[in-house]
Amino acid sequence: MIDQDDFQLVRRFKEGEEKAFNQLVLRHQKRIYNLIYRMTRNREDAADLSLEVFVRAYKSLKDFEERSSFYVWIAKIAVNLSLNFLKREKFRSFLSIFDIEERTATSGSAAESMERGELKLAIDRAIRSLPTRQRTAFVLKYYQEMSHQEIAEVMEITEGASKANYFQAIQKLQKLLVQYRERLK
Amino acid sequence: MKCKEIHFLLNDYFEGSLPDEDITGVRQHLSECESCRLKLKEIELIHNVLTQDSIPQPEENFWVNFLPELRSRIEEKRKPRKILVPQTRLALGFLSILLVAIISFQLFRTDQRKLAEMKSNQNVEIAVADPNLSSSADQLADALSAESTQTSTGGVILSEEEKRNLDLTGTLLAEDYLSQKEIGSILDELSSEELKKLEENINQLKLTNIL
Numbered sequence: 170m171i172d173q174d175d176f177q178l179v180r181r182f183k184e185g186e187e188k189a190f191n192q193l194v195l196r197h198q199k200r201i202y203n204l205i206y207r208m209t210r211n212r213e214d215a216a217d218l219s220l221e222v223f224v225r226a227y228k229s230l231k232d233f234e235e236r237s238s239f240y241v242w243i244a245k246i247a248v249n250l251s252l253n254f255l256k257r258e259k260f261r262s263f264l265s266i267f268d269i270e271e272r273t274a275t276s277g278s279a280a281e282s283m284e285r286g287e288l289k290l291a292i293d294r295a296i297r298s299l300p301t302r303q304r305t306a307f308v309l310k311y312y313q314e315m316s317h318q319e320i321a322e323v324m325e326i327t328e329g330a331s332k333a334n335y336f337q338a339i340q341k342l343q344k345l346l347v348q349y350r351e352r353l354k
Numbered sequence: 355m356k357c358k359e360i361h362f363l364l365n366d367y368f369e370g371s372l373p374d375e376d377i378t379g380v381r382q383h384l385s386e387c388e389s390c391r392l393k394l395k396e397i398e399l400i401h402n403v404l405t406q407d408s409i410p411q412p413e414e415n416f417w418v419n420f421l422p423e424l425r426s427r428i429e430e431k432r433k434p435r436k437i438l439v440p441q442t443r444l445a446l447g448f449l450s451i452l453l454v455a456i457i458s459f460q461l462f463r464t465d466q467r468k469l470a471e472m473k474s475n476q477n478v479e480i481a482v483a484d485p486n487l488s489s490s491a492d493q494l495a496d497a498l499s500a501e502s503t504q505t506s507t508g509g510v511i512l513s514e515e516e517k518r519n520l521d522l523t524g525t526l527l528a529e530d531y532l533s534q535k536e537i538g539s540i541l542d543e544l545s546s547e548e549l550k551k552l553e554e555n556i557n558q559l560k561l562t563n564i565l
Contacts, residue, residue, distance in 0.1 A: 206409050207409075216412040220420070224428055288403065291403075311404065
């Protein structure tokens with residue numbers, strides 16, 4: 170039903186109704202923000218990239234051919250932007266390790282920092298340590314509740330590869346987070 | 355099923371996404387295998403941890419301003435970029451060519467200077483390498499480095515006699531010297547008579563005047 174409504178809005182937009190695009194944005198903006206936050210683990214970056222996702226979507230919506238759901242299509246833009254962002258971050262960290270560490274440590278408000286306990290930091294570190302393909306498959310499956318077929322579409326891989334990446338991500342997270350739990354004992 | 359196969363299925367089993375045909379096999383294995391039961395417990399704990407990973411919300415008003423901000427970004431990108439007028443393009447092209455020419459010239463000059471340094475260094479090395487020829491080669495090196503000093507500074511003026519002596523030395527060595535051949539090997543090829551003549555020529559040079 171949601172997909173059909175999305176398709177309707179896309180068609181209306183293609184026919185020149187600008188407001189239809191606004192409707193699409195309002196429907197998906199929060200889920201896209203969540204997806205990008207899970208990928209980047211930074212609130213400000215997630216907010217900025219969410220806007221950029223919809224700018225890109227606006228520019229290329231005329232090419233959307235309804236082969237997948239609108240959300241899968243826009244999630245693909247979000248994932249690609251996040252991965253490019255992470256690549257740039259990695260490159261920057263080569264140039265200035267200290268800047269990145271400082272930025273990560275101070276991201277979010279003071280209240281949020283108080284909230285972020287050791288557990289949150291442990292999850293942060295664990296997810297950050299995953300290779301990008303595993304991280305993407307994990308975020309899309311675990312937090313976005315996409316099927317492996319949808320993940321395969323977003324990541325342009327096979328369903329089997331999606332399952333394998335997700336499995337490896339879970340295995341790694343288990344190892345990392347069990348270590349954390351044992352340290353707390 | 356083996357434990358390794360079960361491990362691969364346990365997560366899907368926990369999430370409830372395992373196909374029916376595999377569920378029976380997994381349950382059967384779990385009832386018999388203590389370590390796989392522990393593994394399942396671990397998966398459950400990790401899922402509990404991961405579900406506690408909340409998402410911090412963006413700054414206040416972010417969602418209220420989302421659409422206006424988005425629209426302004428879209429408009430910004432829609433604006434045509436300023437296209438340079440032909441005259442400006444021409445000027446920029448000319449400047450680029452000029453810049454390349456200046457850089458090339460500077461590099462060429464640096465190369466020439468390095469070449470001159472290499473030549474004088476080579477003379478010193480020869481003197482160290484061949485003790486038999488050390489005295490004459492030392493003098494030769496001095497003479498040649500003095501020659502390069504003169505060339506590079508342009509501030510030293512030689513007398514006619516000195517110029518003649520230097521020319522004679524140059525006649526013997528110039529071709530191979532300029533083609534970067536090692537001077538040591540050239541001196542080896544000289545007969546004792548030629549070597550003596552060379553030594554005399556060098557001795558006649560008033561090096562103090564040059565230096």
